[in-house]
Amino acid sequence: MAHAAPKTQPVKTAAFPGVGHDHSHCLEDALDHAGQICTDSGARLTALRRRVLELVWSGHRPLGAYDILTALKTERRNAAPPTVYRALEFLLQQGLVHRIECLNAFVGCPDPDTPHGGQFLICRDCGLSAELNDDTVDQAIRNSAAQAGFTIARKVIEIEGQCPNCQKAEM
């Protein structure tokens, strides 16, 4: 985890990226992490896979496979659905992207170093998503499953609603 924030002011929850944030930084970070992770694990981050990761990270909005395909086709005329789905499958396996089930879409993981199922807040108005990893939620679910004698393999936690920015915009 990152170092502690300065203590003098309330922790600014950065769940949703500010409208004017420096997204090139998000992108660089994601690619750097990806390079590191794949190097470490011996996985091959090919040009294609890297490019698909970049496209997923073109913003904080989950993208459908066919959105990605459309973008990819402008540079690779022969790109087809399997091209994208295979790259996404790889990126999912490496924990570099998450699949948003309720949207049939994919979004970059901002913290891929340790594998995790994410908790997603998804704005219905602007389409932005934010990944949380609240351990209280996680614990509650683990307890609940344990009580039912259920062994967890994967958690899908997707919260749809309205993000702070869009709430302000409505007033």
Add this chain to the structure above:
Amino acid sequence: MAHAAPKTQPVKTAAFPGVGHDHSHCLEDALDHAGQICTDSGARLTALRRRVLELVWSGHRPLGAYDILTALKTERRNAAPPTVYRALEFLLQQGLVHRIECLNAFVGCPDPDTPHGGQFLICRDCGLSAELNDDTVDQAIRNSAAQAGFTIARKVIEIEGQCPNCQKAEM
């Protein structure tokens, strides 16, 4: 955490239906509830909608729309995708069924009297699902969303893994 359970014996969680449970009872219950709810709200539980609800309740396994369609076609030769999707849309609106996003499937709600988003345990081995409504989980998510300034419209909580029966069967 919720209030303490009686200490004398472990809480029997009935999350997953026993292999030999009286399912006809589940079905009757579901149809009775549905009739009551629709009567109360003035919604029209037509023969078709009722039949689709029965099919969804043919077991505790989420069914895809086309599974339902296949079954329906044996009785209504002219059934088509919209036939099923429209009935499902109605049943969803009435809270009589839930949609399982990670399976693109639908399952009956065992407790439709008060609207709620469910928490689902889904067994990858046998396909059975169980609906929980653990308030601790719910609270944790509400807190987490509130901290992010996010307004919740809908929660998708789907836990994939192995149910107790399938764990035993593996030994």
Add this chain to the structure above:
DNA sequence: CCTTTAAATGATATAATATAACATTATACA
């Protein structure tokens, strides 16, 4: 009861998402 109107269903077409299967190319490595 009949008419008007709205809701539900029928019917056809097509959109959107995802995978199967096999051929070809690139990479690893012995």
Add this chain to the structure above:
DNA sequence: TGTATAATGTTATATTATATCATTTAAAGG
């Protein structure tokens, strides 16, 4: 270099979901 493996190309098709307009059914009011 040759061989095996992984990745990508290519084509076809499966699966899930919706749009649109016609027809039928049921509710409501006179």
